[in-house]
Amino acid sequence: MTYLEYFELHEQLVAQKATTNNRTDPAYIEYTLLNFQRIKRWQKVLTLTEEQLQWLDSQKELKVQWTVLTEPWCGDAAPSLPMMHLIASKHQGIQLEVLLRDQHLELMQEHLTGGAQSIPKLIQRNAEGQITSWGPRPSGAAQLVDDYKKAHGSLDATFREQLQQWYNVDKGRQIAEELMALLGRK
Numbered sequence: 269m270t271y272l273e274y275f276e277l278h279e280q281l282v283a284q285k286a287t288t289n290n291r292t293d294p295a296y297i298e299y300t301l302l303n304f305q306r307i308k309r310w311q312k313v314l315t316l317t318e319e320q321l322q323w324l325d326s327q328k329e330l331k332v333q334w335t336v337l338t339e340p341w342c343g344d345a346a347p348s349l350p351m352m353h354l355i356a357s358k359h360q361g362i363q364l365e366v367l368l369r370d371q372h373l374e375l376m377q378e379h380l381t382g383g384a385q386s387i388p389k390l391i392q393r394n395a396e397g398q399i400t401s402w403g404p405r406p407s408g409a410a411q412l413v414d415d416y417k418k419a420h421g422s423l424d425a426t427f428r429e430q431l432q433q434w435y436n437v438d439k440g441r442q443i444a445e446e447l448m449a450l451l452g453r454k
Contacts, residue, residue, distance in 0.1 A: 271353040274366040278304050278340045287341050289370045299341040306346035314351050314440045321358060323453050330361040330451065331395040337369040337376050338388040343428065344405045345388040347435045351443045352390060362451075392450055402450050406442035409434055
């Protein structure tokens with residue numbers, strides 16, 4: 269689906285107090301609602317630098333397919349998907365499609381992160397058929413996850429709050445930089 273179709277699906281799920289794949293766990297439903305609020309906010313505040321925009325504009329031959337595996341309840345998708353959409357909207361050579369992970373498990377299995385079905389996972393195919401990927405989160409947030417797991421054994425509500433604070437302070441800058449690097453910007 270397109271990003272707009274994904275956004276509309278997310279909005280419908282919130283209105284129905286539901287989430288994807290008939291999950292009934294209240295936590296998933298709550299995360300779906302919370303992430304929809306976050307996505308709406310991120311859509312309003314995310315920007316690209318003038319240098320990033322100029323670089324994108326200079327890439328006349330750029331042609332890539334971005335396929336993103338995600339789910340509406342995924343907290344890391346809330347800032348990442350709007351940034352992916354923003355970048356794709358600035359260059360006609362970037363085609364963005366969004367797939368629900370749990371409906372595309374075979375593709376997910378081909379793009380695991382550390383053996384896990386971590387999302388969002390962006391799979392980039394260039395015109396020559398080369399595949400690279402990004403995700404599930406920018407390197408700074410990934411380091412935060414690793415450090416917290418080492419110190420506490422697992423992630424909990426305290427960590428989720430710290431992670432969201434990290435995203436809020438970063439304002440999407442690291443996501444943008446890493447996605448631009450995936451496209452070839454040095």
